[in-house]
Amino acid sequence: MQKTLDLDSFADKEEKTVEQAEPSKETEKKQPIAIELAKKQRAISIAEFFEKNRHLLGFDNKKKALLTTVKEAVDNALDACEEANILPDISIEIIDFGNDRFRIIVEDNGPGIVKKQIPYIFARLLYGSKFHRLKQQRGQQGIGITASVMYGQLTTGRAAKIISRISKDHPAVYTELKLNTTKNKPDILKQEETEWEKEHGTKVEIDLEASYMKGLQSVDEYIKETAIINPHSTIIYTNPKAEQIIYPRATDKLPKETKEIKPHPHGVELGILIKMLQNTEYRTLQAFLTNEFSRVGSGTAKQICENAAVLPNTKPGRINREMAEKLMQAIQNTKIMNPQTDCIAPIGKNLLLKGLQKEVKAEFYTSTTRPPSVYRGNPFIVEAAIAYGGNLPAEDSVNIMRYANRVPLLYQQGACSITSSVIKTNWRNYGLKQSRNSIPIGPCVVLVHMASVWVPFTSEAKEAIAHYPEIVKEIKLALQECGRDLGSYLSKKRRLKKELKKIDYISKYLPHVSIALKNILNLDDSQKARLEEYLREVLEKSRSMRLPDIKNEIINDSELNGEEFGFDEEELNGDSEDADLEEEGSEDDK
Numbered sequence: 001m002q003k004t005l006d007l008d009s010f011a012d013k014e015e016k017t018v019e020q021a022e023p024s025k026e027t028e029k030k031q032p033i034a035i036e037l038a039k040k041q042r043a044i045s046i047a048e049f050f051e052k053n054r055h056l057l058g059f060d061n062k063k064k065a066l067l068t069t070v071k072e073a074v075d076n077a078l079d080a081c082e083e084a085n086i087l088p089d090i091s092i093e094i095i096d097f098g099n100d101r102f103r104i105i106v107e108d109n110g111p112g113i114v115k116k117q118i119p120y121i122f123a124r125l126l127y128g129s130k131f132h133r134l135k136q137q138r139g140q141q142g143i144g145i146t147a148s149v150m151y152g153q154l155t156t157g158r159a160a161k162i163i164s165r166i167s168k169d170h171p172a173v174y175t176e177l178k179l180n181t182t183k184n185k186p187d188i189l190k191q192e193e194t195e196w197e198k199e200h201g202t203k204v205e206i207d208l209e210a211s212y213m214k215g216l217q218s219v220d221e222y223i224k225e226t227a228i229i230n231p232h233s234t235i236i237y238t239n240p241k242a243e244q245i246i247y248p249r250a251t252d253k254l255p256k257e258t259k260e261i262k263p264h265p266h267g268v269e270l271g272i273l274i275k276m277l278q279n280t281e282y283r284t285l286q287a288f289l290t291n292e293f294s295r296v297g298s299g300t301a302k303q304i305c306e307n308a309a310v311l312p313n314t315k316p317g318r319i320n321r322e323m324a325e326k327l328m329q330a331i332q333n334t335k336i337m338n339p340q341t342d343c344i345a346p347i348g349k350n351l352l353l354k355g356l357q358k359e360v361k362a363e364f365y366t367s368t369t370r371p372p373s374v375y376r377g378n379p380f381i382v383e384a385a386i387a388y389g390g391n392l393p394a395e396d397s398v399n400i401m402r403y404a405n406r407v408p409l410l411y412q413q414g415a416c417s418i419t420s421s422v423i424k425t426n427w428r429n430y431g432l433k434q435s436r437n438s439i440p441i442g443p444c445v446v447l448v449h450m451a452s453v454w455v456p457f458t459s460e461a462k463e464a465i466a467h468y469p470e471i472v473k474e475i476k477l478a479l480q481e482c483g484r485d486l487g488s489y490l491s492k493k494r495r496l497k498k499e500l501k502k503i504d505y506i507s508k509y510l511p512h513v514s515i516a517l518k519n520i521l522n523l524d525d526s527q528k529a530r531l532e533e534y535l536r537e538v539l540e541k542s543r544s545m546r547l548p549d550i551k552n553e554i555i556n557d558s559e560l561n562g563e564e565f566g567f568d569e570e571e572l573n574g575d576s577e578d579a580d581l582e583e584e585g586s587e588d589d590k
Helices: 002-021 025-030 033-039 046-052 062-083 118-122 144-156 219-229 270-279 285-292 298-308 321-333 349-359 417-424 469-521 525-542 544-557 576-589
Strands: 089-098 101-108 160-165 172-180 185-194 201-209 234-238 244-247 364-369 373-375 378-388 399-404 407-409 444-452
Touching: 046 144, 062 089, 062 101, 062 144, 062 201, 062 219, 062 407, 118 144, 118 160, 118 172, 118 185, 144 160, 144 172, 144 201, 219 234, 219 244, 219 349, 219 399, 219 407, 219 444, 270 285, 270 321, 285 298, 298 321, 349 364, 349 378, 349 444, 364 469, 373 469, 378 469, 399 417, 417 444, 417 469, 444 469, 469 525
Parallel strands: 089 234, 399 444
Antiparallel strands: 089 101, 101 201, 160 172, 160 201, 172 185, 234 244, 364 378, 373 378, 378 444, 399 407
């Protein structure tokens, strides 16, 4: 009987299970739609997100994809060499296979990469050592080169190939890999030891679908601008047409080594402060403030605690949101020194001039490096330089070269604070033509470089700098300094043209003056000749003696080290833009 009951109960359970598995139509109608929607939801990896939104990383089109891939590989090579105190020697080769298929090969002489880390560096998004370090460096997010590998396998289906060697005592490692976008992890197809002639360094090969064109937003322009802003590097570039261009280094001096700093209290937001309080290893609030932030000593920490009405020996983990908000307000109301600037390494005005003179042929150069400043607790330095005249086009808009941490920014010019600062500067005061709210016109190159521990880019593609008021102010001040030098040079140049015009006018009429005096004074031909010679001597003493001084001033200003100043006789004979000077000169002569 017990057995029968057990079977019956088992049958009842089986029927209920079937009913649950196959609900009636009546039950289906009553089921909320949210349950059906919930079945379709799933988590995605960061790699899947960027796989569908690759335009956010700079892969908008085929032309830009070629530039972005070269840029990310070169930036990594320069960073690696500088961190290892090695003068960079970088080789870049682009091979055209036809049908918009290219192979990019970038080889450097850096410290190399250990075998275990190669797959993660090249085939895992948001993996790297730079995100949490507050010091000047080109890369920040650990996205760039992995995104290039991902784009290459998406468009060609081919794996990236990497050779790396860390020293002559270690064998080189050859790796073929792809990015598993579902898991955001590398798929290693092959990894083995191989022969390589370099003692240390890394070589990367990526096949991709792209397009090559010349112009201001091309790979050619990027490499040229990289050579300008990195005068300590040698770059050998072979373009898709098999034309090799060598950019030799202008100095053997490496940039100053930068040091990592702690975050500054004035740059920390409430949520970050609460997270830091929960994760700190220090047992008292005073120790937390002193050791987790820069420029906070024991006296400043006590002052912050006093202003927040919190005891210095309070345990950080016991501080709730209300107490953290008071602490945040106390930090803002406490005077704290600006962060130290040994975390950033500006190029310097002299090296900036050398890099510009090496690649831009002009008649006048000037540069400046501003004192350090701070935005949101992050220290930064703005540098600017101007090249004027020479073979630069006179009727085109000024060429603006934008840089952030020694990296050229070629896209999104209109969205960048550098462009905005150039437009807002009154260049008419410095001798250039400029319409309202527009880029000035003239034979000029304007270079602006921002060096910071954290550059506020407007997007993940790192193509434009955000419009922070502190940054815009410093850029404008740097441009104005260079503009004053340019204005002074052009003023001296106009003075020289004016003096030469006056001499030309007087020399032209000297024979006529001598003839008139001969008739008035009844002079013979020999007396007339002596009189004309005397008048010419007076002219040379009164006018020509001033010319060498003006010429020397122009030569010194143009930074050409004694070479012939950069304008010819045709330019000195007068232009329409100097009509007012001609009128003044003719009135003076009268």
